[in-house]
Amino acid sequence: MSDVPLKNPGWAGNTGEFDLTEEEVRGEDFIGERPLHGGHSSVSATMPYMLIEKNPEAELFEGEYQERLKKILTRYPKKRAALLPVLSMVQELRGHVSPESMDRVAELLDLSPAYVRGVATFYTMYNKRPVGRHLVQVCTNISCNLCGADEVLAAFLECTSTELGETSEDGDFTVIEAECLAACGFPTCVQINSRYFENVTPADIPKIVEHLRAQVKKGD
Amino acid sequence: MAYPYVSDVEVRVISKYFGDPAHRRIDTYVERGGYKALEKALTLEPDGVTDEIKASGLRGRGGAGFPTGIKWSFMPKEPTRPHYLLCNADESEPGTFKDRELMRWDPHQLIEGCLIGAYAIRAQHVYIYCRGEFFEVNQILARAVEDAYMKGYAGEDILGTGTTIDITIHQGAGAYICGEETGLMSSLEGDRGEPRVKPPFPAAVGVFGMPSTINNVETLAAVPHIVLNGGEWYRQWGTEKSPGTKLFCVSGHVRKPGNYELPLGFPLIDLIENVCGGIRDGNQLKAVIPGGSSVPLINAEDARKCELDYEGCVEVGTMLGCASVIVMDHKADIVKQIRRMVDFYAHESCGQCTPCREGSAWTARILRRIEEGQGTEEDLDTLMGMTEQMVGTTICVLSDSVAAPVQSSINKFRGDYLELIRRGEQAGVA
Amino acid sequence: MAELVTLTIDGQEVSVPRGTTILEAAKKIGKQVPHYCYHPGMSSPAMCRLCLVEVEGAPKSMPSCVTTVMEDQIVHTESKQAVGNREGVLEFYLVNHPLDCPICDMSGECDLQDYVHAEGRAHGRSEEPKRVFGRDDFGGDVLFYGDRCVMCTRCVRFMNEVEQDQRLTVVERGNRSVIDTFFEEGLEGTHWHGNIVDICPVGALVSKEFLYKARAWDLEHTPSICPSCSQGCNIELHTRDNLIQRMKPRENLEVNGWWMCDYGRHNHEWMNRGIQLEDPLVRTLDGATGPVKWRDALDQLLQHVGVIGEGRVKAVATPFASNEDLGALAELVGALGGGDMVYRSVRSEEEIVLKGFPTLARRKDLAPNTSGAELIGFTRVGDDEATGGLEDIATHDGIVIIMGDELSDQAEDFGREAGLFVYLGDRQSPAASNAHFVFPLTTFAEQEGSFTNIARRVQRFSPALEPPGMARPGWLILGALAAELNNGDAPRTAAEAFSGLASQIEAFAGLTYQDIGIRGAVLNETFVLSEC
Numbered sequence A: 001m002s003d004v005p006l007k008n009p010g011w012a013g014n015t016g017e018f019d020l021t022e023e024e025v026r027g028e029d030f031i032g033e034r035p036l037h038g039g040h041s042s043v044s045a046t047m048p049y050m051l052i053e054k055n056p057e058a059e060l061f062e063g064e065y066q067e068r069l070k071k072i073l074t075r076y077p078k079k080r081a082a083l084l085p086v087l088s089m090v091q092e093l094r095g096h097v098s099p100e101s102m103d104r105v106a107e108l109l110d111l112s113p114a115y116v117r118g119v120a121t122f123y124t125m126y127n128k129r130p131v132g133r134h135l136v137q138v139c140t141n142i143s144c145n146l147c148g149a150d151e152v153l154a155a156f157l158e159c160t161s162t163e164l165g166e167t168s169e170d171g172d173f174t175v176i177e178a179e180c181l182a183a184c185g186f187p188t189c190v191q192i193n194s195r196y197f198e199n200v201t202p203a204d205i206p207k208i209v210e211h212l213r214a215q216v217k218k219g220d
Numbered sequence B: 001m002a003y004p005y006v007s008d009v010e011v012r013v014i015s016k017y018f019g020d021p022a023h024r025r026i027d028t029y030v031e032r033g034g035y036k037a038l039e040k041a042l043t044l045e046p047d048g049v050t051d052e053i054k055a056s057g058l059r060g061r062g063g064a065g066f067p068t069g070i071k072w073s074f075m076p077k078e079p080t081r082p083h084y085l086l087c088n089a090d091e092s093e094p095g096t097f098k099d100r101e102l103m104r105w106d107p108h109q110l111i112e113g114c115l116i117g118a119y120a121i122r123a124q125h126v127y128i129y130c131r132g133e134f135f136e137v138n139q140i141l142a143r144a145v146e147d148a149y150m151k152g153y154a155g156e157d158i159l160g161t162g163t164t165i166d167i168t169i170h171q172g173a174g175a176y177i178c179g180e181e182t183g184l185m186s187s188l189e190g191d192r193g194e195p196r197v198k199p200p201f202p203a204a205v206g207v208f209g210m211p212s213t214i215n216n217v218e219t220l221a222a223v224p225h226i227v228l229n230g231g232e233w234y235r236q237w238g239t240e241k242s243p244g245t246k247l248f249c250v251s252g253h254v255r256k257p258g259n260y261e262l263p264l265g266f267p268l269i270d271l272i273e274n275v276c277g278g279i280r281d282g283n284q285l286k287a288v289i290p291g292g293s294s295v296p297l298i299n300a301e302d303a304r305k306c307e308l309d310y311e312g313c314v315e316v317g318t319m320l321g322c323a324s325v326i327v328m329d330h331k332a333d334i335v336k337q338i339r340r341m342v343d344f345y346a347h348e349s350c351g352q353c354t355p356c357r358e359g360s361a362w363t364a365r366i367l368r369r370i371e372e373g374q375g376t377e378e379d380l381d382t383l384m385g386m387t388e389q390m391v392g393t394t395i396c397v398l399s400d401s402v403a404a405p406v407q408s409s410i411n412k413f414r415g416d417y418l419e420l421i422r423r424g425e426q427a428g429v430a
Numbered sequence C: 001m002a003e004l005v006t007l008t009i010d011g012q013e014v015s016v017p018r019g020t021t022i023l024e025a026a027k028k029i030g031k032q033v034p035h036y037c038y039h040p041g042m043s044s045p046a047m048c049r050l051c052l053v054e055v056e057g058a059p060k061s062m063p064s065c066v067t068t069v070m071e072d073q074i075v076h077t078e079s080k081q082a083v084g085n086r087e088g089v090l091e092f093y094l095v096n097h098p099l100d101c102p103i104c105d106m107s108g109e110c111d112l113q114d115y116v117h118a119e120g121r122a123h124g125r126s127e128e129p130k131r132v133f134g135r136d137d138f139g140g141d142v143l144f145y146g147d148r149c150v151m152c153t154r155c156v157r158f159m160n161e162v163e164q165d166q167r168l169t170v171v172e173r174g175n176r177s178v179i180d181t182f183f184e185e186g187l188e189g190t191h192w193h194g195n196i197v198d199i200c201p202v203g204a205l206v207s208k209e210f211l212y213k214a215r216a217w218d219l220e221h222t223p224s225i226c227p228s229c230s231q232g233c234n235i236e237l238h239t240r241d242n243l244i245q246r247m248k249p250r251e252n253l254e255v256n257g258w259w260m261c262d263y264g265r266h267n268h269e270w271m272n273r274g275i276q277l278e279d280p281l282v283r284t285l286d287g288a289t290g291p292v293k294w295r296d297a298l299d300q301l302l303q304h305v306g307v308i309g310e311g312r313v314k315a316v317a318t319p320f321a322s323n324e325d326l327g328a329l330a331e332l333v334g335a336l337g338g339g340d341m342v343y344r345s346v347r348s349e350e351e352i353v354l355k356g357f358p359t360l361a362r363r364k365d366l367a368p369n370t371s372g373a374e375l376i377g378f379t380r381v382g383d384d385e386a387t388g389g390l391e392d393i394a395t396h397d398g399i400v401i402i403m404g405d406e407l408s409d410q411a412e413d414f415g416r417e418a419g420l421f422v423y424l425g426d427r428q429s430p431a432a433s434n435a436h437f438v439f440p441l442t443t444f445a446e447q448e449g450s451f452t453n454i455a456r457r458v459q460r461f462s463p464a465l466e467p468p469g470m471a472r473p474g475w476l477i478l479g480a481l482a483a484e485l486n487n488g489d490a491p492r493t494a495a496e497a498f499s500g501l502a503s504q505i506e507a508f509a510g511l512t513y514q515d516i517g518i519r520g521a522v523l524n525e526t527f528v529l530s531e532c
Helices: A022-026 A063-073 A079-094 A099-108 A113-122 A142-146 A149-160 A202-217 B026-031 B036-043 B046-056 B068-073 B098-105 B107-120 B135-150 B181-188 B217-229 B268-275 B300-305 B310-315 B334-348 B354-371 B377-388 B398-412 B414-429 C022-028 C080-096 C111-119 C154-162 C194-199 C262-266 C294-308 C323-335 C370-376 C474-486 C494-504
Strands: A134-139 A173-178 A190-192 A195-197 B084-089 B125-130 B166-171 B212-216 B245-252 B258-263 B285-289 B324-329 C004-009 C012-017 C052-055 C074-076 C135-137 C142-145 C168-171 C178-181 C205-207 C220-225 C234-240 C243-249 C281-283 C289-291 C313-317 C339-343 C399-403 C420-425 C437-440 C449-452 C457-461
Touching: A063 A079, A079 A099, A079 A113, A079 B166, A099 A113, A113 C168, A113 C178, A134 A149, A134 A202, A142 A149, A142 B245, A142 B324, A142 B334, A149 A173, A149 A202, A190 A202, A195 B135, B026 B107, B026 B135, B036 B107, B036 B217, B046 B068, B046 B107, B046 B217, B068 B212, B084 B107, B084 B181, B084 B217, B098 B107, B098 B135, B098 B217, B098 B245, B107 B125, B107 B135, B107 B166, B107 B217, B125 B135, B125 B181, B135 B166, B181 B212, B212 B217, B217 B245, B245 B268, B258 B268, B268 B285, B268 B300, B268 B324, B285 B300, B285 B398, B334 B354, B334 B398, B334 B414, B354 B377, B354 B398, B354 B414, B354 C080, B377 B398, B377 B414, B377 C080, B398 B414, C004 C022, C012 C022, C022 C052, C052 C080, C080 C111, C142 C194, C154 C168, C154 C194, C194 C205, C194 C243, C194 C262, C220 C457, C243 C262, C281 C294, C294 C420, C294 C437, C294 C474, C313 C323, C323 C339, C323 C370, C323 C399, C323 C449, C323 C474, C323 C494, C339 C370, C370 C449, C420 C474, C449 C494, C474 C494
Parallel strands: A134 A173, B084 B125, B084 B212, B125 B166, B245 B324, C004 C074, C313 C339, C313 C399, C399 C420, C420 C437
Antiparallel strands: A134 A190, A190 A195, B245 B258, B285 B324, C004 C012, C052 C074, C135 C142, C142 C205, C168 C178, C220 C234, C234 C243, C281 C289, C281 C437, C449 C457
């Protein structure tokens, strides 16, 4: 389910001053282990995964997802407050939030569809149209930019043969610019689906892209 | 061991276990004295906890620097309605990367701080509003919260004291403005993250219409240490008005970027030259933004005079903000970087207030034109004039944050702008 | 009585109840603080930032729409700081505004035009290309011109808070934010959405029906009362070339607030009736009818009465007629020896309540003066379609008087047996072919008068259109006839006709046009509308 670990030559903290592995820095044993039903209700409103293979037709709020939904609803005094986590669940399964999904969520939470649209479009993480299997978000804000983020972005576009904001022909990649990802000490930071890649330089990108392609082939 | 770089001058209170993966586990945390502060707090009256925080002089680490104890004391003493503690973990100010580290290396420290804070303000529910992009952090935090529930530190009848405090992690969905306290409340309620007019202040009418207090991650992370060791203990570091230690997020053109926990009042130039190993590639220091992208940038000369506390930064015409030090060397393209920041604000403006909605996008367009060699000197006057209209005229301060870098860069680095303008004019003539 | 707070606004002292906003307090002394997002009928998000004023001692300018007054506060709405802020905000509004005033329906009554004209910069500094959203059909009667929008969100809040059918939202954020519906859903099926066009301070939301129909400055505004149900919404009739171009609600907190329903708003084509019935017609002995002068018509009618003598009268009136017309008819019936007076009116199955202003509804009763008719002594007959119930009148052999009821359900032999059949109306009716006298009346839009609404509130309306040909108000014709029969004085004005009514009908006793004023007056007596 989760991203396959990658020996990223540019992972955060590779400074030579201490000897942590990448897994230790990322907290490997905490990541990718969340149950689909959301675990304890206190943390059910977190979104554990971005799936590589999205199914825009996936059934919503069924089985374990329904269980998660029920837990989420117990955590807020007003039903509407569950809107963000519920939209996140939709995206987790379907990869984007379509008008039809908005309508469904509106019905579920007793909201008007227009209201749900207004909220969904306010937040940049909700994809309003389908994206590639790997959504590559390159931070080009100031700290990363000072350290060459524009070159990293250009390299990603070249390596994946895509235009900025467009999805590659094979459906594997959508590359976009991101605002500050709060990893300014590890420039350039790139978020690919749910995972951060830090200290990324243009030289790392062919390896990263190759690795991501391999994930797709495995059908992971 | 610190992370990712180490410095001997650091005073590691809240960042002590950065770089130690074992510390994420509740058993290790408890073994090392974790949740002792919570135990102690629960033996005190809520106001006793608040008094200790007041005594420490701890100031909000999210940027505004408002004294935390005083903020807590605004909450009603006799709750007739539910109270809420909101932990602002929507870290997204460009240049800031401390909360993510605090949460992923030491999640229980934050949870303990949240529980103590909730107890002090008589809240039975804490929402940790965690930035949406932090999938991995969310998962670490989620495990930690589950463990805290399992071990009886959170939930009903905490440690057999009869106190009930729930914690809920709420994941954001990509909006910088949700880091503004009232924007966060709107977002938590399932609405567009639009800031609200104050008054009413959150302590009177907060999330779900109930009295609420909002604290930054770093603020709450310091709370267990203060409760355990006393307010006076915390004052051994820092200055009279800005006591304690603070995480400085250093990024940009330094040799060793990273988070460094230092006493407030630490000289900026010392941080850059010594702690961070100086400017990379042997280049010269040109400009520093000492508090995250929302504060005015200063030139090298002012940087040499700047002491990193709330007052010291004001003295050189800037602000400490959230102590996110962005360093630029002499090769940095100031105009491009300012334009990039303004693009960010234009992208993140919620769009409610006219000066911000229209002004930020307009500013970005002018800057881009200048950057592309199509600018004129009048553009600089326009920029100064119109950004003046964006200061103090809106519901929140995002608009002011556009004006700060634009005005300070034109004041301090006018030459950089003029050079681009001249170059463009010459190219046009040729 | 709330505690009063005294403050100074622009050097002028004013006392207002605690809790009043600075903007409302300023209004009290005649100072209009410019604003877009604030509307007295909805919540204030304080986001347009135009109403910022200088408050001495405050660190920055305060939004006057949400800042409540404080004792001894000193406020400046015209200071350099306040005016400078407005100049700045207005410039921001124009950065992306298309300035397409020549083709904008709002031109001439637009708050952006007015404010910029008054306080804007002489020259805008923006040279950048403008953002373009284009035009969008919101469904119903509404078109949206996104580029003109000032993002005040009044329309969103109206649908959310007042109609409480959240069809509109702000989509996207920042500079890309725009008002929209849920994709293709639109406003179709909502009942009050016309109001969002009214409250839009600029030309972003316009009425399809009114699009390119008239320039605002060519319209004459006449205060009136909506005739489309018994609520009696206060309205203005906007006319040009002696035609109603549109109807707009007129503020009256006791009746309709700032609002009116779409049904009433768009039900005005019938008022522009053209020339249908413009001369008094009298049937001669050979059965043909022909136009005559009023004086002759009335004389002949009186002669006819003299010939057949007094007898049982049966009168049918429309509740679209004014109190004055109905009163004059009642008086005439009395003068002729009395008889039955009935009315018919259309009742819809449901009331359409405006949820956020629940004293306002499109009432079941789709006539404006049913209460008046009942009070004056008319009894309801027929069904909810305003048909039937006239069986005994159709074959009555005494005097039959029809006022305004078009008898559209009646057979052509209606009134053939009548000894005297008088038809008064604003248009021809096949069932009136047997009438001995056909008199052209003015519509409410062509005369002065009053209606009594469902809450027994008497409200006046003014003539907005020139009457066609010889058409005259019912009270003038009927009043003259009654005066002749009673040897009394005929009313010369609507006010006199109303006085006549007040002297005859207990419910109206003591009330004068002056008392009613422009806001209306509620009748005292308890009174129950018959439900037949």
